[in-house]
Amino acid sequence: MATRIRPSSKRCTVIGGSGFLGRHLVERLVDRGYTVNVFDIRQAYELPGVTFYQGDLCDKLALVMALKEVSIVFHCASPAPGSDDGALFQRVNIDGTRTVIQACHEAGVQKLILTSSASVVFEGTDIKNGKEDLPYAKKPIDYYTETKIKQEKLVLEACSKEKGFLTVAIRPHGIFGPRDPQLVPILVDTARRGKMKFIIGDGSNLVDFTYVENVVHGHILAAEHLKADSPLCGQAYHITNDEPVRFWDFMSQILVGLGYSAPRYHLPYALVYGIALLLWFISLILRPLIQFKPTFSPMRVALAGTHHYYSCARAKQDMGYRPLVPLQEAVVRTVESYPHLRNGE
Numbered sequence: 343m344a345t346r347i348r349p350s351s352k353r354c355t356v357i358g359g360s361g362f363l364g365r366h367l368v369e370r371l372v373d374r375g376y377t378v379n380v381f382d383i384r385q386a387y388e389l390p391g392v393t394f395y396q397g398d399l400c401d402k403l404a405l406v407m408a409l410k411e412v413s414i415v416f417h418c419a420s421p422a423p424g425s426d427d428g429a430l431f432q433r434v435n436i437d438g439t440r441t442v443i444q445a446c447h448e449a450g451v452q453k454l455i456l457t458s459s460a461s462v463v464f465e466g467t468d469i470k471n472g473k474e475d476l477p478y479a480k481k482p483i484d485y486y487t488e489t490k491i492k493q494e495k496l497v498l499e500a501c502s503k504e505k506g507f508l509t510v511a512i513r514p515h516g517i518f519g520p521r522d523p524q525l526v527p528i529l530v531d532t533a534r535r536g537k538m539k540f541i542i543g544d545g546s547n548l549v550d551f552t553y554v555e556n557v558v559h560g561h562i563l564a565a566e567h568l569k570a571d572s573p574l575c576g577q578a579y580h581i582t583n584d585e586p587v588r589f590w591d592f593m594s595q596i597l598v599g600l601g602y603s604a605p606r607y608h609l610p611y612a613l614v615y616g617i618a619l620l621l622w623f624i625s626l627i628l629r630p631l632i633q634f635k636p637t638f639s640p641m642r643v644a645l646a647g648t649h650h651y652y653s654c655a656r657a658k659q660d661m662g663y664r665p666l667v668p669l670q671e672a673v674v675r676t677v678e679s680y681p682h683l684r685n686g687e
């Protein structure tokens with residue numbers, strides 16, 4: 343009978359390792375002595391000790407090649423959340439995640455760590471100190487959220503101590519930091535177009551923004567604590583900075599740090615949300631004729647005008663999680679990392 347060589351516990355593959363979170367994760371894993379494979383649709387960089395496999399995660403054969411002799415897989419690939427291509431989300435986040443699970447089985451992988459999102463429970467209304475036992479959103483606010491829910495369920499249901507295949511889901515919220523292609527660039531672009539003058543609502547809504555190094559720390563802790571006799575098996579964990587902040591204070595700090603004015607005038611939440619819905623609807627009808635994407639999508643307005651912050655008590659208890667970088671330090675590091683986005687550059 344052929345005996346399978348037991349892979350080293352320090353060999354891993356990061357699916358989506360060329361992306362924002364994935365690359366930070368790869369760098370930290372290398373620092374910690376892991377041998378790392380990256381599987382991604384694009385190769386964005388080179389790093390000693392890292393082997394790149396370029397391919398689509400829906401291609402099982404290509405994926406299996408990148409999982410050979412690997413014991414841990416981190417799955418942090420996804421289409422950009424702002425996309426409204428429902429078919430792409432279905433193909434990558436749902437069908438592709440099924441393929442990832444099958445490829446893990448075929449390659450004999452022991453642990454799968456999924457990057458999910460705290461937004462799987464967000465329906466556009468207030469969440470204060472939400473715990474992991476909140477129900478999944480019944481009416482997900484967009485395709486991204488809808489497919490992140492299904493993806494998380496697939497991964498957690500695949501957890502099997504009998505098969506020796508353990509899974510866990512990390513739910514970060516509002517990841518930011520150096521090289522982030524979304525939060526700071528979109529904010530600066532909106533400011534440069536003169537559209538960051540208004541605060542949606544009264545500005546008191548609290549939100550979690552999580553520094554990328556803390557999200558990485560949560561993923562590595564999860565991988566190292568995931569064992570057959572641990573409470574992590576088949577569970578989801580919020581990973582945040584554990585310092586909810588007023589959404590508009592956070593945005594203002596970044597804008598002012600980069601030399602732009604902070605928004606000052608208030609607009610009623612219901613009015614802005616209504617306009618965003620109307621614009622979204624018009625863009626849908628006109629799509630065959632002209633393509634335009636409103637800056638203030640209903641999702642962004644909901645994120646900007648409601649409370650949504652989450653408890654990470656479960657991660658603290660089960661894996662000893664504590665944020666490594668406090669929020670203020672994280673904002674300073676982030677602002678310093680974008681010299682090219684400063685006002686006047």
Ligand SMILES: NC(=O)C1=CN([C@@H]2O[C@H](COP(=O)(O)OP(=O)(O)OC[C@H]3O[C@@H](n4cnc5c(N)ncnc54)[C@H](OP(=O)(O)O)[C@@H]3O)[C@@H](O)[C@H]2O)C=CC1
Nearest residue numbers: 358360361362363382383398399418419420457459516517
């Ligand atoms: N950013 C945030 O605030 C939050 C993110 N998350 C989750 O974290 C994860 C990482 O997000 P983030 O780093 O911001 O995203 P990025 O877009 O920066 O990284 C995702 C990477 O996956 C790649 N990718 C996309 N589709 C495929 C595919 N079919 N096969 C192989 N690779 C693919 C992307 O390539 P390409 O760029 O060419 O598409 C990209 O390199 C995602 O799962 C996201 O849902 C969760 C909570 C908050």
Ligand SMILES: CC(C)CCC[C@@H](C)[C@H]1CC[C@H]2C3=C(CC[C@]12C)[C@@]1(C)CCC(=O)C[C@@H]1CC3
Nearest residue numbers: 423459461515516524525528529532642645646
């Ligand atoms: C135009 C402004 C009102 C807002 C500019 C900043 C936004 C681009 C970001 C503020 C909150 C962010 C966020 C996400 C993307 C970027 C923001 C909307 C996510 C949707 C990314 C994916 C997730 O899983 C949840 C995130 C919530 C917060």
